[in-house]
Amino acid sequence: MSAPAFSPLRVPLVDPPRSMAAITEEIAAPLWRRPSLAFWALFAVSSSALLLGVGCVSYQIAIGIGTWGLNRTIGWAFDITNFVFWVGIGHAGTLISAILFLFRQKWRTSINRSAEAMTLFAVICAAMFPLIHMGRPWLAFWMFPYPNSRGPLWVNFRSPLLWDVFAISTYFTCSAVFWYLGLIPDMATLRDRATPGSLRRRIYGLMAFGWNGSTRVWNHYEMVYLLLAGLCTPLVLSVHTIVSMDFATSIIPGWHATIFPPYFVAGAVFSGFAMVLTLMIVARTVLGFEHLITVRHLENMTKVIIVTGGIVGLAYATEFFTAWYSGNPYERFTFINRAFGPYAWAYWTMVSCNVLVPQAFWVKRIRTSPWAIFLLSLLINVGMWFERFVIVVTSLHRDFLPSSWSMYRPTFIEVGTLIGSFGLFLTLFLVFCRLLPMISIGEVKGVLAYAQTRDSSTQRTQGAA
Amino acid sequence: MSPIARPFVAYFTREQDVLAATGAVRKAGLVIRDVYTPYAVHGLETAMGLRRSRLGYVCFFAGLTGLTSMLFFAWWTSAVSWPLNVGGKPFASIPAFIPVTFEFTVLSAALVTVSALFGVAKLWPGRVADTLPRVTDDRFALVLESMTDDNRARALCLEHGAVETGWLEALPEPRLAALPGVKG
Numbered sequence: 001m002s003a004p005a006f007s008p009l010r011v012p013l014v015d016p017p018r019s020m021a022a023i024t025e026e027i028a029a030p031l032w033r034r035p036s037l038a039f040w041a042l043f044a045v046s047s048s049a050l051l052l053g054v055g056c057v058s059y060q061i062a063i064g065i066g067t068w069g070l071n072r073t074i075g076w077a078f079d080i081t082n083f084v085f086w087v088g089i090g091h092a093g094t095l096i097s098a099i100l101f102l103f104r105q106k107w108r109t110s111i112n113r114s115a116e117a118m119t120l121f122a123v124i125c126a127a128m129f130p131l132i133h134m135g136r137p138w139l140a141f142w143m144f145p146y147p148n149s150r151g152p153l154w155v156n157f158r159s160p161l162l163w164d165v166f167a168i169s170t171y172f173t174c175s176a177v178f179w180y181l182g183l184i185p186d187m188a189t190l191r192d193r194a195t196p197g198s199l200r201r202r203i204y205g206l207m208a209f210g211w212n213g214s215t216r217v218w219n220h221y222e223m224v225y226l227l228l229a230g231l232c233t234p235l236v237l238s239v240h241t242i243v244s245m246d247f248a249t250s251i252i253p254g255w256h257a258t259i260f261p262p263y264f265v266a267g268a269v270f271s272g273f274a275m276v277l278t279l280m281i282v283a284r285t286v287l288g289f290e291h292l293i294t295v296r297h298l299e300n301m302t303k304v305i306i307v308t309g310g311i312v313g314l315a316y317a318t319e320f321f322t323a324w325y326s327g328n329p330y331e332r333f334t335f336i337n338r339a340f341g342p343y344a345w346a347y348w349t350m351v352s353c354n355v356l357v358p359q360a361f362w363v364k365r366i367r368t369s370p371w372a373i374f375l376l377s378l379l380i381n382v383g384m385w386f387e388r389f390v391i392v393v394t395s396l397h398r399d400f401l402p403s404s405w406s407m408y409r410p411t412f413i414e415v416g417t418l419i420g421s422f423g424l425f426l427t428l429f430l431v432f433c434r435l436l437p438m439i440s441i442g443e444v445k446g447v448l449a450y451a452q453t454r455d456s457s458t459q460r461t462q463g464a465a
Numbered sequence: 466m467s468p469i470a471r472p473f474v475a476y477f478t479r480e481q482d483v484l485a486a487t488g489a490v491r492k493a494g495l496v497i498r499d500v501y502t503p504y505a506v507h508g509l510e511t512a513m514g515l516r517r518s519r520l521g522y523v524c525f526f527a528g529l530t531g532l533t534s535m536l537f538f539a540w541w542t543s544a545v546s547w548p549l550n551v552g553g554k555p556f557a558s559i560p561a562f563i564p565v566t567f568e569f570t571v572l573s574a575a576l577v578t579v580s581a582l583f584g585v586a587k588l589w590p591g592r593v594a595d596t597l598p599r600v601t602d603d604r605f606a607l608v609l610e611s612m613t614d615d616n617r618a619r620a621l622c623l624e625h626g627a628v629e630t631g632w633l634e635a636l637p638e639p640r641l642a643a644l645p646g647v648k649g
Binding site: 019020021024145151152153154155156157158159160162163166167170173174177178181184185188189191192193205206207208209210211212213214215216217218219220221222223224227228231232234235238242245442443445446449 | 480499500501502503504505506509510513515517518520521524528538539542543546547549551554558561562564565567568569571572574575576578579581582583585586587588589590591592593594595596597599600601602603
């Protein structure tokens with residue numbers, strides 16, 4: 001067979017190069033090691049935050065939504081802000097796992113596993129907020145159309161809130177299946193690495209589904225992986241589109257905008273990549289994966305941030321322009337009030353973090369410095385949280401009737417719930433890092449030869465090592 | 466030579482070697498049982514002469530079924546079973562049913578396709594694996610159907626960089642029936 005020609009310009013994805021056995025060893029090793037002190041410190045912080053959240057949510061369920069700072073004018077505030085924020089975080093994982101796969105971006109291999117895990121955990125955090133906002137979360141199953149003794153009274157298929165139920169649950173299910181499918185070959189690797197007869201081997205063996213690396217199975221597997229990537233790509237776009245329709249189908253000035261779907265999707269990818277960067281920079285340092293998640297990976301992600309940040313900035317400008325150009329006095333008022341009203345501080349935090357901060361990534365030195373990226377990504381996370389806060393709260397707090405004008409301030413319970421959602425997210429992520437391979441072992445092996453020509457002599461020494 | 470017909474196995478450490486050996490062995494008319502690899506080696510399915518997976522059709526028809534059933538269900542509940550006047554909108558407001566229909570299409574296509582993969586490849590939780598040594602770590606194993614004389618196979622594999630050759634006591638349990646396209 002003819003050897004595929006590789007460009008000498010390609011930069012290796014694993015740098016410095018390693019043998020396949022070394023890849024297995026170093027990705028699996030953290031699962032065998034006892035947790036480090038740094039892990040326990042992080043775990044203590046995150047599980048304490050989670051505990052605070054559990055306390056606040058329990059109190060809210062016991063007492064009622066009155067424990068929140070909502071009022072008749074501002075009926076949606078912190079919980080919906082957090083919901084949209086967390087759903088958005090999840091989008092980067094699917095973008096990396098599905099869209100970059102379809103675009104044949106090989107660099108995704110060392111970040112897709114943890115980014116997809118992040119998607120799942122972020123969707124869990126997101127789903128929590130509408131659930132607790134129901135007030136009677138034990139009746140949450142009423143959201144699904146099932147034959148019931150009330151008529152049967154069906155759900156309203158014309159409501160974007162119902163679309164959300166289907167979008168979020170489909171998104172979670174498909175992401176979980178996609179993620180698990182990618183895990184199966186790695187589970188087999190871990191199973192075969194574990195001591196025969198050990199509990200670890202039995203558990204990984206159970207999860208590996210009897211995988212033995214057969215090419216006949218790989219042939220089907222690759223097809224299914226491709227199909228799932230193809231299904232998840234429109235799915236991820238639909239999820240934030242539908243989330244944006246929760247707002248856009250209403251007639252509230254500031255919400256009723258046709259730009260919302262693309263604006264929300266871009267914002268979701270933007271915030272998601274910021275969160276991936278935040279987590280990856282910590283994880284690669286703590287676990288010593290700097291040669292697998294290289295500076296080039298980080299740099300590529302900052303480039304996605306520049307693009308999506310640009311789209312978000314353009315959307316802010318377009319919204320303002322449309323508010324002025326529409327001639328609608330309510331729409332104009334809402335936007336002038338956003339920028340110069342009582343919540344102007346939130347608006348300008350959002351603009352500085354989301355439009356100005358990403359511009360720093362045009363500078364190569366910043367783009368290639370992990371700590372600079374880490375700090376900037378934190379700022380973007382803050383900015384994107386404020387974006388949702390600005391959209392939800394500033395559009396509501398000045399009603400059509402000045403007599404209903406009001407202000408919103410979160411209570412301790414709401415702040416505690418937000419902190420708790422971060423606690424849940426980080427705790428799940430830390431547990432994931434301890435129990436499952438954080439990087440896809442099989443896929444990284446597949447890109448070891450990415451930058452080399454097939455007849456290079458370095459390959460033989462690598463394989464024999 | 467082996468007194469009884471037994472499967473022959475050759476191990477490789479480099480992707481390009483196993484690719485070349487698979488092609489050569491097949492060209493020489495030997496029957497390939499399977500090739501076990503730690504990751505999906507692209508081009509190996511062509512070298513083995515495997516047919517393109519037809520799970521795409523399963524995916525398409527599952528999606529189509531999901532689409533029609535959810536569209537029908539949304540219409541039936543909203544316009545037939547209990548028509549509710551929501552803001553004066555038509556009972557059969559088809560465009561408003563599309564988001565849910567789309568989500569359900571994706572959901573059914575994804576779940577059915579993955580189930581079909583598990584069915585076709587006979588993968589299930591806790592299934593005992595019959596893995597050849599190190600093929601999930603850093604080696605590729607080319608397994609040929611049972612034979613008694615391995616001179617030709619051994620020579621071909623060694624020529625293409627096999628690091629170890631030998632007999633298997635038994636075939637790894639077949640996961641998939643040998644396809645007609647594989648032979649020769």
